[in-house]
Amino acid sequence: MTKLVSFSTIAAVMLVSSAAAPVTPSGLYRVWVSGHGTDGATCGSPTSPCRTLQYAHDNIVLAKGEIDILDPAGYGAVTISKALSIVNDGVGTAGVQQATASLAAITINAGASDAIYLRGLNIDGLGTGASGVLFNSGGSLAVANCVVRHFFSSFGVLIQPSSGTTLFSISDTIISDNSSGGIYIHPIGTASAKGTITGVEASRNAYGIAVDANASTGTATFVLVSDANASNNVSVGIYVGSAEVAITRSTATGNGDGVHVNSGTVYTYGDNRIVGNDTNVSGVLTSVTGN
Amino acid sequence: MSGARGRGHDLKLAAGWPALNHDRDSKRCFPTRERAPDPRTGAREGPARDEPRKAFCKCLPSTVLWRRNRTWQTTTANKESPMTRPVSFSTIAAVMLVSSAAAPVTPSGLYRVWVSGHGTDGASCGSPTSPCRTLQYAHDNIVLASGEIDILDPAGYGAVTITKALSIVNDGVGTAGVQQANASSAAITINAGASDAIYLRGLNIDGLGTGQDGIVFNSGGSLTVTNCVVRHFAQTGILVQTHNGTSLLSISNTIASDNAVNGIDITPSKNGSVKGTITGVDASRNAASYGIWVSGDSTSGTATFVMVSDSNLSSNGTGIAAAGAGVRFGITRVIVTNNSVDGVGTFNGTSGVPTAYTWGDNRVSGNTRLDINGNLTAVSGK
Numbered sequence: 001m002t003k004l005v006s007f008s009t010i011a012a013v014m015l016v017s018s019a020a021a022p023v024t025p026s027g028l029y030r031v032w033v034s035g036h037g038t039d040g041a042t043c044g045s046p047t048s049p050c051r052t053l054q055y056a057h058d059n060i061v062l063a064k065g066e067i068d069i070l071d072p073a074g075y076g077a078v079t080i081s082k083a084l085s086i087v088n089d090g091v092g093t094a095g096v097q098q099a100t101a102s103l104a105a106i107t108i109n110a111g112a113s114d115a116i117y118l119r120g121l122n123i124d125g126l127g128t129g130a131s132g133v134l135f136n137s138g139g140s141l142a143v144a145n146c147v148v149r150h151f152f153s154s155f156g157v158l159i160q161p162s163s164g165t166t167l168f169s170i171s172d173t174i175i176s177d178n179s180s181g182g183i184y185i186h187p188i189g190t191a192s193a194k195g196t197i198t199g200v201e202a203s204r205n206a207y208g209i210a211v212d213a214n215a216s217t218g219t220a221t222f223v224l225v226s227d228a229n230a231s232n233n234v235s236v237g238i239y240v241g242s243a244e245v246a247i248t249r250s251t252a253t254g255n256g257d258g259v260h261v262n263s264g265t266v267y268t269y270g271d272n273r274i275v276g277n278d279t280n281v282s283g284v285l286t287s288v289t290g291n
Numbered sequence: 292m293s294g295a296r297g298r299g300h301d302l303k304l305a306a307g308w309p310a311l312n313h314d315r316d317s318k319r320c321f322p323t324r325e326r327a328p329d330p331r332t333g334a335r336e337g338p339a340r341d342e343p344r345k346a347f348c349k350c351l352p353s354t355v356l357w358r359r360n361r362t363w364q365t366t367t368a369n370k371e372s373p374m375t376r377p378v379s380f381s382t383i384a385a386v387m388l389v390s391s392a393a394a395p396v397t398p399s400g401l402y403r404v405w406v407s408g409h410g411t412d413g414a415s416c417g418s419p420t421s422p423c424r425t426l427q428y429a430h431d432n433i434v435l436a437s438g439e440i441d442i443l444d445p446a447g448y449g450a451v452t453i454t455k456a457l458s459i460v461n462d463g464v465g466t467a468g469v470q471q472a473n474a475s476s477a478a479i480t481i482n483a484g485a486s487d488a489i490y491l492r493g494l495n496i497d498g499l500g501t502g503q504d505g506i507v508f509n510s511g512g513s514l515t516v517t518n519c520v521v522r523h524f525a526q527t528g529i530l531v532q533t534h535n536g537t538s539l540l541s542i543s544n545t546i547a548s549d550n551a552v553n554g555i556d557i558t559p560s561k562n563g564s565v566k567g568t569i570t571g572v573d574a575s576r577n578a579a580s581y582g583i584w585v586s587g588d589s590t591s592g593t594a595t596f597v598m599v600s601d602s603n604l605s606s607n608g609t610g611i612a613a614a615g616a617g618v619r620f621g622i623t624r625v626i627v628t629n630n631s632v633d634g635v636g637t638f639n640g641t642s643g644v645p646t647a648y649t650w651g652d653n654r655v656s657g658n659t660r661l662d663i664n665g666n667l668t669a670v671s672g673k
Contacts (some may be wrong), residue, residue: 036419088462092441092444092462093442093462093464122462128437149490150458174515201543203539203541203568204488254566254567
C-alpha cells in the first residue's frame with residue numbers, strides 16, 4: 001500500500017499553472033530500495049526503487065513509514081532520526097556494512113516516542129566498524145531476524161538512551177564475532193530500559209549479553225532473556241550490573257564467566273544450561289519458579 | 292562480587308566509548324580509513340577500490356584489563372603501530388595507470404561481492420548488477436579479507452577453498468548449491484589465519500555420494516555454520532581438525548546427514564582445542580560411524596568443550612560419542628534413537644575418558660547395543 005501524501009494534490013495544481021514544473025513527491029509511507037535502484041527525488045515505488053537506506057530515510061520516507069527491501073543488495077549504513085521500519089521479509093541478503101572504525105552501521109537518534117523496527121538485515125562490521133546498531137534515543141527498538149556480526153571497538157547492539165524508559169525487543173537474531181561485546185543494554189542519565197532478548201545467539205564476543213544500569217539514575221531496567229545461546233565469549237556470557245534480569249531456557253558455555261552478577265538481581269527458573277565456563281556463575285542467582 | 296575478585300568487569304561509558312576491555316583484543320588497533328563511494332557502483336559501503344588503503348592506527352589509550360592465568364591484570368596500551376590492510380595492489384594499479392593510460396583498471400577488492408547463476412567471473416564483477424559466477428573466483432580475486440560473498444539467486448556456486456576471514460551468505464533466495472563429486476576433495480575447505488572468522492549461512496552442500504567431505508575446517512579463529520545442509524559425502528559432513536590453539540565453532544539450524552562415515556567430526560590435532568555449540572542440528576543417517584564424534588586423542592590441547600542442544604542424532608552408527616580426557620561435552624534436549632550401535636558413548640581413548648554432562652532431559656532410547664555406553668555426569672539447571 002503506497003500512500004502519497006497531499007503534496008501530490010498541490011503538485012497537480014502546480015502542473016496546471018506550469019506544465020514544466022517538476023513533480024516532487026513530498027514523501028511516502030512505503031519506500032522500496034533495490035540493488036537496481038537509483039537515488040533521486042522520485043524514487044520509492046517498486047518499479048522505481050531507491051538505492052540506499054540513507055537517501056530513502058532523508059528524502060523520501062515519511063515519519064512512521066517503512067523502507068522495504070526489494071531484492072538482495074548492500075544498502076549502506078544509515079542514521080535514523082524518526083519513527084521508521086526497515087523490513088526485509090525474506091528476499092535475500094539485505095546488507096548493511098560499516099568499515100569505518102569510529103562509526104556504527106545503524107545509528108538511531110529518534111524522538112522520545114518514536115518506534116524503530118529493524119527486520120531481516122545482515123549487519124556487518126568487517127572487523128573494523130565500531131558498532132552494529134547504536135540506539136541513542138527513541139521510544140522503542142525492535143530487532144528481529146537480523147545478523148549483527150564482526151564489529152570491532154564497540155558493540156553489536158548498544159542501547160544507551162539517556163532519558164525516559166526505552167522499550168526494546170531483540171529476537172531471533174545472531175550477534176556474534178564482535179570483538180568487544182554482543183548486546184549492551186546501558187541506559188545512562190535518567191533512563192531505564194525494559195525489554196526482552198529471545199532466541200538470540202550471542203557468541204564469540206568479548207561479552208555476550210550485558211545489562212548494566214550503573215551509569216543511570218533510572219531504576220526500572222528489567223530484561224528477560226529466553227532461549228539464548230551466550231557461549232564462547234571471551235569474558236562473560238551474560239553480565240548484569242545494577243539491573244534486574246531474568247534468564248530462562250538459555251545456554252552459556254565456554255565463556256570466562258557463564259553468568260556474572262556484578263550487582264542487581266538475576267532471576268533464574270532452573271532451566272538454564274551453564275557449564276564449561278572458567279567460572280559458571282559469578283555472584284548470586286535468585287531462583288524463581290514458573291507459574 | 293567482581294570487586295572482591297579484582298576482575299574489573301564494570302562496564303562504563305567514558306567519552307562516548309565503553310571502557311569495556313578484555314584480554315583477547317587488548318593489543319588490537321583501530322584503523323583510520325577514509326570511506327568513499329565505490330567508483331563503479333556508487334555503493335556507500337567500504338572504501339574506494341582504487342584508493343590506497345594503507346592505514347595507521349592507534350591502540351586505545353586506555354587502561355586495558357586483560358587476563359593471564361585466570362587473573363585480571365592492568366596495563367596501559369598507548370602504542371602506535373602501522374596497519375596495512377590488504378591493499379597494495381590498488382597502488383600498483385594506480386602506478387600502472389600513470390605509465391600506461393590504456394591499462395585496464397583492476398579493482399583491488401570489495402567488502403561485499405555478489406554471485407549469481409547469471410553472473411560472469413571477471414575482474415570487474417561483484418555488484419548486484421554485475422555479479423560474479425563462482426565462489427572461488429570471488430574469493431580469490433574480488434572479495435577483501437573480512438568481507439562477504441552474498442548469493443543473489445538460486446544456482447550452484449562450486450566448491451571453494453577459503454584462506455581468509457570471510458562470510459558466505461545466502462539469506463533465503465533459494466538453493467545456493469556447493470557440490471563436490473571428487474572423492475579426494477572437500478566441498479568447502481578452510482585454511483584461514485588464526486584470528487579469522489569464517490561464516491557460512493544458507494548453503495546446500497552436497498557430496499553426491501562420492502565427494503570426500505562437506506566442510507573441512509583446518510585452520511582459523513572461528514567457524515559458524517548456520518542454516519546449511521551438508522549431505523551425502525563419502526566421509527564426513529563437517530570435519531573440524533584445527534591444530535593451533537583454541538578454535539571456536541558454532542553449528543546451528545543445520546542438517547548434517549546421509550554421510551557415509553560421520554555427520555560432524557571434531558578431532559583437533561597438535562595443540563588444538565575446539566570450543567563450540569551445536570544447536571538445532573539434525574545429524575542422522577550417517578551410516579558407518581557417528582552423528583557427532585569428538586576426540587581429544589590427537590591433540591595435547593585440553594580445552595575442547597562441545598555443547599549440543601535441541602538436536603536429533605538418530606539412525607547413525609552411534610548418535611554421539613567422545614574419547615580423550617581433554618574432552619568435555621554436554622547434551623540437552625537431544626533425541627538419540629535408532630542408532631545401530633550405541634546412543635551416547637564416552638570411550639576410553641588413548642588419552643583417557645571424556646566427561647559428558649546431561650540435564651536429564653534427553654531422549655535416548657531404542658539404540659541397538661546400548662543407549663548409554665559409559666558414564667554421564669548429571670548436572671542441574673540453573
